[in-house]
Amino acid sequence: MTPDLAPAHEHEHEHQAVPSEPALRVKALESLLVEKGLVDRAALDALVDAYEHKIGPRNGARVVARAWVDPAYKARLLADANDAMADFGFISRQGDRILVVENTPTVHNLIVCTLCSCYPWAVLGLPPVWYKSAPYRSRAVIDPRGVLREFGLELGDDVQVRVWDSTAELRYLVLPERPAGTEALSEEDLAALVTRDAMVGVAKVVFPPPKGNDERHS
């Protein structure tokens, strides 16, 4: 990777004397595709930039916060998520279908893709490695409560766990419960509380937010 193509991470790797084997092979393929006119390097740069800097869980968090403060918006969101999210501009009304599932005191939703790694990119960005990993994919459907326990979330017997296995071209987003004590917070402040993990369903939104919570990367 030349520095101008990947500025955000280059500093991590500049001390690496010998580029890794995959790095060389990927670079060779990119050269080929550019030289053959199959891809436009500027388009690749724009794609990387979009997923690295523009598309991430902040999108989903804004949606969640608005649903918390605006009951009419929440109703729209649960009825037609694409339509409601289009208000923010980061999704098209005709785009890939998103469904929002709501957590309540008696219902906890969890998103997984057992067959590959389907994930609501438009509102959460690219999935973290653990979401794509075999341990999560394999056990989320057979032992969701055990999986949640690994994430530090213990659910009572009175709570129904609903697991959504993303087997088709529908993408799921969990609408977490609004934590108590947040009545005075602005929509923007509420959005800052909402984590990726909560929108996948492996965590709850907590207030006040835990110190040193660096889950969020954008």
Added chain:
Amino acid sequence: MTPDLAPAHEHEHEHQAVPSEPALRVKALESLLVEKGLVDRAALDALVDAYEHKIGPRNGARVVARAWVDPAYKARLLADANDAMADFGFISRQGDRILVVENTPTVHNLIVCTLCSCYPWAVLGLPPVWYKSAPYRSRAVIDPRGVLREFGLELGDDVQVRVWDSTAELRYLVLPERPAGTEALSEEDLAALVTRDAMVGVAKVVFPPPKGNDERHS
């Protein structure tokens, strides 16, 4: 391995300058067990010798040949294989249970162990690598005809395939069909025709035997 412990194979490895990592680790464990008095080295040698030289598909072949020439023996074998095999001395009447399943023009039997590698050691010796391998174990139950095709055996639609998945402590042996043209052969000559593969059910016994058939190793 010191030469006196593994005479049969040592010549294959004497040009190997550096012993392989598993060889060293195995040797270290054997030393430990001998020094602690947990195992008797002579007993280990006797076990290796038994499986390398005494117990193998020739045992099963003798049983099959006798069943072909002696209808009363065949009836006993199908009714109580341990009792019938005890005649030969290589199995105990109280030993691990063996069941013999008979191939006919309309029934073909195939043995597998999908969960591990169970195999009728007493009559066939130790299983070959392919029998223990994932490709065989996984597909023998879902696509036995495809598996048999890989072994060069195409079965007609009029033949029922019965797969025996060795999930418990019963061990299966296939009694293959006696090939045509063998009416004049002695029991001993018949036994020489019977292959391990035929007794697992991935082949038929053929006469005259194919040239260069080196499947049999004992």
Added chain:
Amino acid sequence: MNGIHDMGGMQDMGPIEYEKGEPVFHTPWESRVLAMVLATFSWHKWNLDAFRHTREVLPPEDYLRLSYYEQWFSGLRDLLVRRGLATAAEVENGVPAAGAAKTTPPLTADQVSPVPLSTRIHAQRDLQVSPRFHAGQSVRARNINPVGHTRLPRYARGKAGTIHRDHGVFVFPDTNAHFLGEKPQHVYSVRFAARELWGAQAPEKDCVYLDMWDDYLDPA
């Protein structure tokens, strides 16, 4: 294909490894693989189902060992050659064949910015197709074991569930992945009780929802 990718219900994959403050990409080359995969979709020489299937045909050992983007890279190389956008020699050497014509990329940077709305999956079809089922209906997932691509996981096959909602008409992955036609049909959200899937050990009220095509279902 009943393969290692179909891992719902396996219990031996170890603990979940969570990385705090995980970056979007762990190395720059990962980002380039992502971008190349997305950009080459715009040639319409393959589809997402076909791309998914390239991962599924990896040997199980490789599937478990290779990282996500290594698998994507492998799948991209495979499709470029198989679908005629590049030759095996070109992909191997990273250099266009002598005399190869230069084409014009269908995806340009301005189509990507500010957000890549143009890299949609486009799997839904605005077609009038009769649904075979309706919300509330009892269904049973078929016991099929195709050697090709399917999105019906093994853990749900043969199990009884209830239609939760009708999502509309989508292309059918089992044919689409193999370029055998879109076979558009209704996709439903189907609810399965955890106990139906996993037996009496499962908590009584818990359930798993799967999105399932008409061809995966029978009336129960």
Added chain:
Amino acid sequence: MNGIHDMGGMQDMGPIEYEKGEPVFHTPWESRVLAMVLATFSWHKWNLDAFRHTREVLPPEDYLRLSYYEQWFSGLRDLLVRRGLATAAEVENGVPAAGAAKTTPPLTADQVSPVPLSTRIHAQRDLQVSPRFHAGQSVRARNINPVGHTRLPRYARGKAGTIHRDHGVFVFPDTNAHFLGEKPQHVYSVRFAARELWGAQAPEKDCVYLDMWDDYLDPA
């Protein structure tokens, strides 16, 4: 445990690799592993079910990568330590701990020759236990998903079959593997139509027989 070892029905493991004239052992160390595994059974500190389970708890990547005797070696080391015949340090260093007492091996060469009849599995029990089923009866395999050892493969769970014969009383692997008792019970040969297991694609007459314990079955 629903694990990679339970591979009946998978379709992605590649072609069967057949070695012509395959030797009994490929290296001398393989033969020593076999012999040590067989000889240490005579301490009766573990059983075959427990030994099998040591393979099943290997990470799937290792299960697919390691050879059969490498897996055995790993399992033997595990049990020696876990069942108190040796310490982890002894197994690591290959040297008895200072001051460790020397015992007398229960298995001697004369018990092995000419053939090792003494290395039997000994899983059958001469006990009067009422069978829950009889030949000809229709049964259904239970849908259980224990995290421990079981010999009920996933591909048969929930499927209907017919009792072919009663094999008698045997120890129950699901408890025996974990040293939780023998729980002796009847084992049956159960016949399943291939179509019941794999759907309409399977040949009509073909079938698969599994040996199944009483606790794996319900009346159908």
